[in-house]
Each structure stands twice: as structure tokens, then as C-alpha cells.
Amino acid sequence: MGKSKVSAVTFTILTESPVALSNDQGFGNYTPIKKNFMSDGQHAITSVGTMTYEIRKALHNKGWNLSGIVLNVNSSGKITNMYSKAEDIESCDKQGLENDIMGFFIPDKQISKTSPLRIIPPKSLHTFKNNTQLITNRGFLEKDLERNYFNKDGKSYEGELPNTQALANEEIFGDYYVYTITIELNRFGVQEVKDGKYLAPKDRIYMDKEIRKEALKDIMDIICNLTRSIKHQTVLLKPLAAFGGAYESVMPYFWNDVNMDNENNLILDDIVETICSYDLNLENTIAVYSSRINTKIKNENKQNKEACEFINSGYPVKEIKSLVGKIDIDEDNQWYIKE
Incomplete structure (x- = not known):
């Protein structure tokens, strides 16, 4: 052949x-x-x-x-950039794949x-x-699910629940x-x-x-x-x-x-x-x-x-x-x- x-x-x-x-x-x-x-x-x-x-x-x-990732951190503790670990880049086995x-x-060495x-x-x-479609939170407001409802201070919510409430629109x-x-x-x-x-x-x-x-x-x-x-x-x-x-x-x-x-x-x-x-x-x-x-x-x-x-x-x-x-x-x- x-x-x-x-x-x-x-x-x-x-x-x-x-x-x-x-x-x-x-x-x-x-x-x-x-x-x-x-x-x-x-x-x-x-x-x-x-x-x-x-x-x-x-x-x-x-x-x-x-690959392992190197995280560059500035004096304020903020990550400024990241790149692959040099040893993994130069590995000639599966670790380098x-x-x-x-x-x-690698920006510091300008190697790519x-x-x-x-x-x-x-x-x-x-x-x-x-x-587009409208996404609602009806699953959170369905009375038959017997959820407990609370105010933001943790006390029980006693008000009337809305029938539905729009959360978002998406294409x-x-x-x-x-x-x-x-x-x-x-x-x-x-x-x-x-x-x-x-x-x-x-x-x-x-x-x-x-x-x-x-x-x-x-x-x-x-x-x-x-x-x-x-x-x-x-x-x-x-x-x-x-x-x-x-x-x-x-x-x-x-x-x-x-x-x-x-x-x-x-x-x-x-x-x-x-x-x-x-x-x-x-x-x-x-x-x-x-x-x-x-x-x-x-x-x-x-x-x-x-x-x-x-x-x-x-x-x-x-x-x-x-x-x-x-x-x-x-x-x-x-x-x-x-x-």
C-alpha cells in the first residue's frame, strides 16, 4: 500500500x-x-x-x-496577567501537549x-x-410549591405575592x-x-x-x-x-x-x-x-x-x-x- x-x-x-x-x-x-x-x-x-x-x-x-498557570501579581495584590508555566511549555511529554x-x-520573555x-x-x-424571549421567576413564586418567604431582614414576608415578575429579556x-x-x-x-x-x-x-x-x-x-x-x-x-x-x-x-x-x-x-x-x-x-x-x-x-x-x-x-x-x-x- x-x-x-x-x-x-x-x-x-x-x-x-x-x-x-x-x-x-x-x-x-x-x-x-x-x-x-x-x-x-x-x-x-x-x-x-x-x-x-x-x-x-x-x-x-x-x-x-x-498546563500550570503563572499569575503575575502587582504590589497591590491584583493579578495583572497570566501565562503558562515555563516547565510545562518545554515539556516534551503529555504534560506539554x-x-x-x-x-x-510568555510576556516577560517575549516567547510564544x-x-x-x-x-x-x-x-x-x-x-x-x-x-427575543421574556424570562420570569414564576418558579420562585408558585404557591403550590409551599415555599417560605422572608424580608431582607430575615423575618417572614406577610405581603401578597405577585403572580409573576419579569427577570430578563434575551435574544x-x-x-x-x-x-x-x-x-x-x-x-x-x-x-x-x-x-x-x-x-x-x-x-x-x-x-x-x-x-x-x-x-x-x-x-x-x-x-x-x-x-x-x-x-x-x-x-x-x-x-x-x-x-x-x-x-x-x-x-x-x-x-x-x-x-x-x-x-x-x-x-x-x-x-x-x-x-x-x-x-x-x-x-x-x-x-x-x-x-x-x-x-x-x-x-x-x-x-x-x-x-x-x-x-x-x-x-x-x-x-x-x-x-x-x-x-x-x-x-x-x-x-x-x-x-
Whole structure:
């Protein structure tokens, strides 16, 4: 069986959430969702920090030891900044994985590592419609629950209870979301700093192959089982479609190719165009959508027939895990995919 060298894995993933995935800074008793203006209007978004937080939390749940944190405190006892512990940054075993994969910055020494894991965070496919809901505290005022009520001085409250009382207003929005994860494999599991100094590329220290392969598998398993807990709800952001693969170039090829029409049909023309334009190796590529997603191709012709036929209904999670399972590290410490 042959193999080909690869430098990155990238997946653009379609998912769905019944709630907005991030809230913005509120004011008073009003909570807006995090949004961004684009050419066609406002879209709900999350931040890179939100995504990396969820990934770090999931890594910890998988048994990873996360880095120790140094807290800089001024003379008044106030924490001025924080950063990862130097020993953990220079660790070449599992203790150094978080810093290696997520990157770090030590301001005092001006030493940093750009994360080899890149996220283009979730964006809703449709525009926000300005929907809101009123949140009340009826559960605190229901007489049938037989609660005891008190004044702020601790004495029994003898007044009449209101029927309901508004607590807050919040914006609500459920939609399909799309995001992209790209991992630069040549810097994944590679120590770039030693004794507080940068290492030349030829002197960089590689973590054990099995550690690196396990880390890649864990990251992609987290993506396949990604959850977000927000507003008393836990949402499984399961991949409903996935487009990407393992490639020689570190490029998020499909990052802006996932679009839907007003009837929630997934438009595949941009996926086809990217496959054809970059002449992507189909053996290293997946382009799969769940059977619950309706799709449409507006412009099918002889030139793109192979790409059109390549995109199929199937099981995105299985396809992602199958492709990642074919990636291995050779004696030269480079990554390869079995053909």
C-alpha cells in the first residue's frame, strides 16, 4: 500500500443548534447573542476563545493534564496577567501537549508559539431575525410549591405575592452553523522552545510518535463529539456534513463553501468548484453529508461530473474518523496518509 506526505488536516463542518452558541456583553436585564455584520445582514457567531475553551475542557475530561498557570501579581495584590508555566511549555511529554497544540505566550520573555490548531469559529448560515424571549421567576413564586418567604431582614414576608415578575429579556436564535478546524501537522507535537530560547527548525524536538498520533485522534474525536453548554442547555454539535481531508498545503480549502438557501437546501456548487479548482486528491478528501440534509447542485456539467458524484450522503463522523485513522508518522517524523 502506498503513502503520500501530508502537512495538514482540515475539515469544514456543518452542524445545528437550537440555541445561539454565544452571548455578547449584556446591559441591565437584556442579554444579546454574539453577532457579526456580513454582506447579507447579521449572523450569530462564536469566538475562537469559546471553541478553544470547549476543546481544552474536553481534553481535560479525556485525562490530559493541562498546563500550570503563572499569575503575575502587582504590589497591590491584583493579578495583572497570566501565562503558562515555563516547565510545562518545554515539556516534551503529555504534560506539554496543551501548550504545544493551543500555543502560548510568555510576556516577560517575549516567547510564544502560534497554535498549530486553527479555528474559524461557528457562524450561523442564516441571518438573525431579532427574536427575543421574556424570562420570569414564576418558579420562585408558585404557591403550590409551599415555599417560605422572608424580608431582607430575615423575618417572614406577610405581603401578597405577585403572580409573576419579569427577570430578563434575551435574544434567541437556533440555526445551522458552519466552522472550520485546520491542524498544521508539521508543528503538532513539536517543541520549539528550550531553555527560554527558540530552536532552529532543524533542532526542534519531536514528541513520541504515539503521543502525537493519540493527540490527533483525541482532537478529532472531540470535534466529532463537540458539546456546548449554554443557557441551561447542553447541545451536541454533531457534524451533519463534513468537507476536507489531509493535504500537502496548510489551507482551509472549504472554509467559505458551505451555504444554504431559504429552504435549507445545502448548496454544493462551491464545494464542487473548490475540488475542481485545486484539483484535490479525492483519495485524501471527504465530502459527505447526513441523509437528513437536503442538497442541491445548480450547475452540473461534464467538467465537474466526477466531483459532483464524489459528494455523497453518508455518516460524517465515521468518515472523519476513518480518514484520520489512515494518517501515520514515518521514521523521518513526517506525517503520511495511506493511499
